Amino acid sequence: MSEQPRPEEAHTGDPGLVTAEADAEPTTRALSDDVIVDEREGMTISTRSFGRQTWDRFRRHRLAMFAAALLVLLAISFWVAPMLSSYGFRDIDVAAMREGPSFRHPFGTDQIGRDLLVRTFHGGRFSLRIALVVALLTTFIGTVIGSLAGYFGGIVDTLLSQLINLFLIVPALVVLLVVGVRYGASPNGIAVILALLLWPAIARVVRGLFLQFRDQEFVLAARAAGARPPRIIVRHILPNTFGPIIVNATLLIGTAIILESTLSFLGVGVTPPTPTLGNLVNEAKGAIDSRPSTILIPGGFVVLIALCVNFLGDGLRDALDPTTRKG
């Protein structure tokens, strides 16, 4: 390839221009060394991977970074703190019922003398675990159904969309109340029920993304290469939908924490004596005037987790949004 002679004006023009060009020169040369052709277009675009670019953008999102750090800290303390106490979450200290904070019981005790710090942190552990299971399960079901509906379209889409709409109009809370009252529930049981009620929202998002991608030229190219649908869905379209799916999965953690607390507060969530943040609020509701801290502490954790998850979700959305990719 022949190099075009550079026009004279480039050297005689604005001195600022010349400097800029001199600055740019070494980079261009370094990169074009191993580029055989198209030197004029050059390999000047950044060579950072998608993951790296996303992380760089995310890091700039102060609030999201802070929220993520706080969530990690909370999770660690939920798991570690109860180990440091000599009390289990079912242990009753008969010598100390309905006590305020003390050295032995930093958060005080409940009506029957159980240590509230241990119960709160254990409760946080259960609540968070439920929320994570809900997020994973919901995302899994929603992604499978949404991708099948979006990719295949036609009759498959019609049937699955009907299913999605059916689940969307089911009054979730009523179902949960009925199931909860009738059977009571283990943490995993509650997680499954919540996932069954929440997946349609994810399915709709994923279906939309698949509709958008399935006629893109790179998908046609895969089809032209002889790829079958499973390969196209898993290797070509799914990796391009990870961004929005991850954001939605994150936000689901917040939704699940709040839903679980609401159910437990109403007495139809996880069966006591297993503590969850919602159960703790429920157990303390009689003490709202006399000892507000017994409600405010578990309630505060619910709010804190939900807030952090939302900030984290916002940060991820900005970081993963392809329209801000150029950053």
Place this chain on the structure above:
Amino acid sequence: MTATERDTLPGATGAPPVLEVTDLVKYYPIRAGIMRKQVGSVHAVDGVSFALGATETLGIVGESGCGKTTLGRTLLRLVEPTSGQVLFNGEDVVGASSSRMRELRQDMQMVFQDPFASLNPRMPVQDIISEPLQIHGTDKKEARIKARALLDAVGLSPEHGNRYPHEFSGGQRQRIGIARSLAVNPELVVLDEPVSALDVSVQAQVLNLLEDLQEEFQLSYLFIAHDLSVVRHISDRVAVMYLGQIVELADRDELYEAPAHPYTHSLLSAVPVADPEMERSRERIILEGDLPSPANPPTGCRFHTRCPIAQDNCVTDVPPLAEVRPGHWASCHYALGPDETLVQRVKDLGREVHIANSDTGVTTA
């Protein structure tokens, strides 16, 4: 299909053709309302017939929306045709089973129009290029080695195989798309406006590459473009499309020097000429009216709403794509002779034609 019918396919030469297309039709349904009821259809490709010889390049030219992409995709069954026949080396493509179709895809490949949308942004280019091989049973390691060789063949550095598409320029991406299409050693490659999205300087490089590769790998090309100047150099034959149909098909030189269809005349008058003196005095015929909607194509000759020499019967009678001169096909009741110009014909008819040139601006003659 009988032998005599096959001989009459526009573009058929003596040699056995790689691709024979007869009456290919693709209608896209137009749906409306909540019930998504079909209220009409877009006649994207409407009765296209032609033949493509081995190692030949057929240029397909037409305005945006005339159905070029749909034609290319329908041929490879990336879009299912509404009706019509496609024979690849004599074998029926439209009726092929899905497993047979997958095998055929090794021989029929496509390069896409948009160098940005046609590469998966989440795949390193070596995987993009080696995927077709892996799908057809080559093991991963061998496919990678072949991908490096292909990168080299299209003028890119094999060391760049582990980079992602966004790290490449438009021209480089199109080279990657070409490498992918060649991975499985195809016989036929449909090139859907492979250079339209590129800078002019890069266009020439990619066109040269395509020519070199054609010679090296003995490829047959269906080269789609939206203006006549791009395909002039690379094509052996050129077909002109208008609203889903081929209106003229001839040997390259014949088509450029002695076009028979008024539409081809008007397209050619829009191509700039190299000589600045001639360029200044060159007369461009300005077509009246807008391109009609392919959802509701005009009756009779589809070009009659804009044709400067249309007669009454053009509104009702469909002109067949007929051989007006040996090897030269055109669908016009009043095809122009080899030495006739459209402007002359219009003047002979005592009509007005809008002409533009850089000296005088738009005038009416």
